[in-house]
Amino acid sequence: MIQPKVNDPLLLQEISAEIRRSVITTLSQAGSGHLGASLGLADLFTCLYFSVLAHDPADPLWPGRDRLILSIGHAAPVLYTTLARVGYFPEQELATLRKLGSRLQGHPGREHGLPGLELSAGSLGQGLSVSVGRALAAKMDDQSWRVFCILGDGELQEGSVWEAAMAAAHLKLDNLIAIVDRNGVQIDGKTEDVMALEPLKEKWRAFGWEVVECDGNNHQDILTSIHLVQQVPHKPGVILAYTKMGKGVGSIEGDYRWHGKAPSKQEASRFLRELDKEVS
């Protein structure tokens, strides 16, 4: 059955909180992994899988589904926890993340058979090109499904992203929506210190994309932006989603040191308490 769309804002809030809890617990069990981006992306993933994408967890390869390509493979925890929450596989399996024999690889690997994965990815700068290929195939076959590609902002320093950006506009792929996780930080520090990306909106515009900015931690704003960015025919759309790395856990929000770390058991229980406070 095609996933029914959730419109109740309170329910979306609740799901995002559950996903965040699940991300913290899962990463703490795994002992390694990237906490920051997964917490920051929880609202986007909630909106996409519970309210935007046409998809069917019982039929992961349904040909008419919208495709979601995670280009930043290191945000795998938020993808896995969301897929489990929406019903692609049992949530207990999250405990196997990064363990030997698991279907939940550190970065997504399709050959391990996890349902709902659209691409094995992890080397930055490749997902948008693959998304262009899939969107192009949909156009060739007169299909109406869409391709969503989740990019990191640090990832935009890879030149190949801009090759893909050029191609998407050239090919007039209005069935392609890129979402940039603009949290402003990467492993070495702030993106603007490591390698400046601004003026980012103007860059995407100059490459021929329809650009919409939004608060990537606000469900209503995310949903409105996704609607808006698809209104221009013959142009691909990009949403610059301003998120906070570590969102939901006040003590680590915006702290780049939490990009590539997993919480210890003690940290995890502290973070879960902070999360509960935020939600209540």
Place this chain on the structure above:
Amino acid sequence: MSRRFINRGDKPTKTGFGEGLLASGIRHPEVIALGADITASVGVNLFAERFPNQFVSLGIAEQNCVGVAAGLALEGKIPVFSTYGVFAALRTTDQIRVSVCYNNLHVVIGGAHAGLSVGPDGATHQALEDLAIMRVLPNMTVLSPCDATQTKIATQQAIHHTEGPVYIRFGRAAMPDFTSENQSFEVGKAQLLHAGDDVTIIATGHLVWEALQAAYTLKEEQIHARVINLHTIKPIDKEIIVKAARETGAVITAEEHQVTGGLGSAVAEVLACEYPVPMKFVGMPDRFGESGDPKELMKKYQLTDLAIVQAVQTLLTTKSYP
């Protein structure tokens, strides 16, 4: 098997690729060719003119081309991406590794202008490392056909009768076209082209013709060389290699590629484990090429029938291990 192969006339192997691609597109709308600006020079223009709706121009952006090919393959298309081998295999290695090979997608990558024989363009454009890099990638099939006729057949096989990623290598210079249009060609099955029990020459690509000429010369000296065309570098035909080593006791490899990591290494890996015999490698000795006429270059870097003959003579003096 002792028949002499006749050159029907020199023809570039890239022409075979272009013809094979064109033939593959007929009644197969799922075959999509991707262009990286140099479509005419790599033989894709014929296909593009005949099937404009199955051709996508993506400009000088090879990394993106490979990613787009992966995306198309995920949706059931058969993308064929071709550009010069130096760019097709090396500019894009990470995209091929992760987006194509790790996802195990049926993408066909054409490495054009391969080898030293591309000539005057010089070292930047002479792909002498592509076989080594492509064959090390899991899931990848690596083809290196020997003449235009075989390249046409291999291209069709790569597109319609092979699973997963395929790299197929071909050259620009006009070279002898000598294999039969009705030959039996199977990916992964090497061809025995000339019988002999004194020594084995295993060659690939343009060097197969040279190996045959070497065998004809050696015959006059009563040295009977077996010649094997290893048109599939991966998966490698272990059986024919081990049998040849057992029956002839000495193996020469010949390739228009760095000695390091290519055909010679692939054969040596098999023999080291299965049946070690004395070997010699004819190929580029870990150095870059340079500008020059293809034939002059092949001579200077000893990628000729004469060099193979000399390698055989040297090897036969040390044929058995002490």
